[in-house]
Amino acid sequence: MVDDLSFAAVLDDLCRRPPGRRRPFSNVELARAVNDLGGDITDGYISLLRKGHRDNPTLQTIQDLAAALGVCPAAFVGGRRERDGDECPRRTFSARLRHLFEAIYPPEQGPFTPEDVAAAISTDGRYGSISASHIRELLNPETRPNPRLKHMLALAGHFGLTGEDGAPQAAYFLDDRLAAAIDAELADLKKLRDxxxxxxxxxxxxxxxxxxxxxxxxxxxxxxxxxxxxxxxxxxxxxxxxx
Incomplete structure (x- = not known):
């Protein structure tokens, strides 16, 4: 299972064997590559991520590392590695999260509120806690949200987006191809609910x-x-x- 606990292993493997590159990336080289593409990261932080001393990078950091390494951002959460040209998501994180709120909820209850989701995630505790106010920030496109990995995993798990191994499919937020397939299933669910x-x-x-x-x-x-x-x-x- 690939989740936040194995982010270090995924990143380290990609640095040692980067697609389309004959030699490994050093931390300094990877930081330079990220910064040359408009990102902002230090070789020291990359070192901490590779060693697992930091395991909760932001969405922007994941996208920046993926761009520099030439992989799909979903690779860091167990998704596909091959990159489809420009992998910048065509839908924002907030748009995708709002779609989950609108499409997935118990039929006898109605749509979840941010309070419902925050309470469920915090009670479960697998990925730490989250506040209802922060969820509202993530839902608001005007705030340009930059969620951290554990919150993406927690939100995917709460809405039932899981793979065959039961791991949360946070790749929904990182992979347009997978998101399109899931959204098609959600459209069918809406028809059945209606x-x-x-x-x-x-x-x-x-x-x-x-x-x-x-x-x-x-x-x-x-x-x-x-x-x-x-x-x-x-x-x-x-x-x-x-x-």
Whole structure:
């Protein structure tokens, strides 16, 4: 699993074996390359990152290092390494975070508030804590947010963006290609929610253990019909009889 604890290993490996370069990057050379591209970093800080003495770089630092090393920024969080030309995200971090707030939430509850998300992340504690006010700053495009790695991991995990190994897919914030694929899935989720299927499924979970095979078959047929027809006004008798 690649997360903030292995950021050092990823960076060190990329410095030792940089794509498209015959020899390794020293810390001084990499700092110079970052600064030549308009970034701002010191060789001392790169040394701390490579040794794991610092493990929570900002989004801007990750993007600057990726540009200098010739990789996709998502490489640092377990995503793809190959770079698609100009890897500057076409959507800002705040735009992507706002999209998650709008698209992902429990059907019986409605959209999360910054307080909800801050409380959940801070209670879990895996990636430290975060305040509701800071989340509001991250959501505000006018603040030009520059979140740190652990907050990106925590937010991805909270909204259920996880890979096959269960690790948070913070690459959603760093990779346009992956973000487009996830956004397409979220669009499908919205269609199901608008048709009442998501709410229906949540109710099914509460009752299905007591259902007979015939009633389960009827539930599947009802869901399939609603999805295929696009009908938004449909009813399945969750408390009904299968006789």
């Amino acid at each position: 048709a009442g299927v998501v709410e229906f499924a949540a109710r099914v979970v509460e009752h299905a253990s007591t259902w007979s095979p015939e009633l389960r078959r009827q539930a599947v047929e009802a869901i399939t019909k609603a999805v295929e027809s696009g009908e938004t006004r449909w009813v399945f008798p969750l408390g009904g009889s299968d006789r």
